[in-house]
Amino acid sequence: MVYSCSWPVYQIYAKIVPNFKAIIDTCNLWRNFDDIQDSWASLESIIDYYGDNQDAIVPNAGPGHFNDPDMLIVGNFGLSYEQSKTQFALWAILAAPLLMSVDLRTIRPEYKAILQNKKIIAVDQDPLGIQGRRIYKHRGIEIWARPITPVVQGYFSYAIAFLNRRTDGTPSDIAVTLRELGLINIAGYQVEDLYEDVSYGVLLPSTKIRVKVNPSGVVILRANAHADHRTTFRYGQFSTPTTLRPTDNLLTFQSFVPQSTARLPITQPTRIPSLSTTRTHYNPFLPIQL
Incomplete structure (x- = not known):
C-alpha cells in the first residue's frame, strides 16, 4: 500500500x-x-x-x-x-x-x-532512490542520467538516456565520451543497451560512444562501475549529488567520496564540443578508443 x-x-x-x-x-x-x-x-x-x-x-x-x-x-x-x-x-x-x-x-x-x-x-526501482537529472540540452538533443547501484570503490553506476526531440524525420547520431558524461572510474564501466538487450563490455572513461536515436525516441544505457582490484576503499554515507547546475553545458554528478580519501579529486562540469548530432550512418553504438 x-x-x-x-x-x-x-x-x-x-x-x-x-x-x-x-x-x-x-x-x-x-x-x-x-x-x-x-x-x-x-x-x-x-x-x-x-x-x-x-x-x-x-x-x-x-x-x-x-x-x-x-x-x-x-x-x-x-x-x-x-x-x-x-x-x-x-x-x-x-x-x-x-x-x-x-x-x-x-x-x-x-x-x-x-x-x-x-x-x-x-x-x-534502484534501491538508492536517487532521481535522475537532465545533464545536457541543445538543439533538440537531451541527455538524462541517474546514479544507481552498484557503487564500486566510491563510484556510482549510471543509467543514461539519450533523447531526440527533433522533428526532421531522420535519426540523430550522438557521440560523447564516458568522461564527458561524468563517468570517471578509471577501471571502466560495463555498458549495456537496455532496449536492445546488448552488452558492449567494459569501456573506459576515454571511450567515445555513439548512439543513433530516432525522432522522438530514446536510447537508454546502463553503465555498471567496474572494480579496480588494485585499490580498496572504506565507504561512507551516500548523499544526493549536489554539483549540477543549469544545463546549458554537459554536467556531471559528484562522485561518492570514500572516508579514507576525503581529498579525492571530484570531476567538475565539462563542456562537450565533441558532441556530434550529425546524421551519418554507422552502427547504433560504436565504442572508439581515443
Missing part, C-alpha cells in the same frame, strides 16, 4: 510554496505538475517541467518518497512506439512510480514488451 498525494500540485497552482518536509514525512508519492493527457505534447510538457525545475524537485525524492510525473500512457492511442519507449525510459530515470493507464485486454504485444522490460524496471 502506498499513499499518493495530489495537494502539492494544487499548492503550486495557487502560488503557494509546498512544505516538502511535511510532504516527504506524509506521502509516498506526490504530483508536481499537470495531469498527463494521451498525447506527445502532454508528455513533452512534463519532461520539460521536470528538467527545467529539477534543482527544486530532485532533492525531495528518495527511498519511500518520490515525485510522480503521472501515469504511463504506453499502449493507449496518443503515443507512437518510439514515444512510448521514451516515456518508459524517462520515467525510470526520474525514479517515477510506474502506474499504467491502459486496457490490458487489448494492449498490443510491442507495447506490452515495453512495460515488461525488466532491466528498465530495475533502474526505476
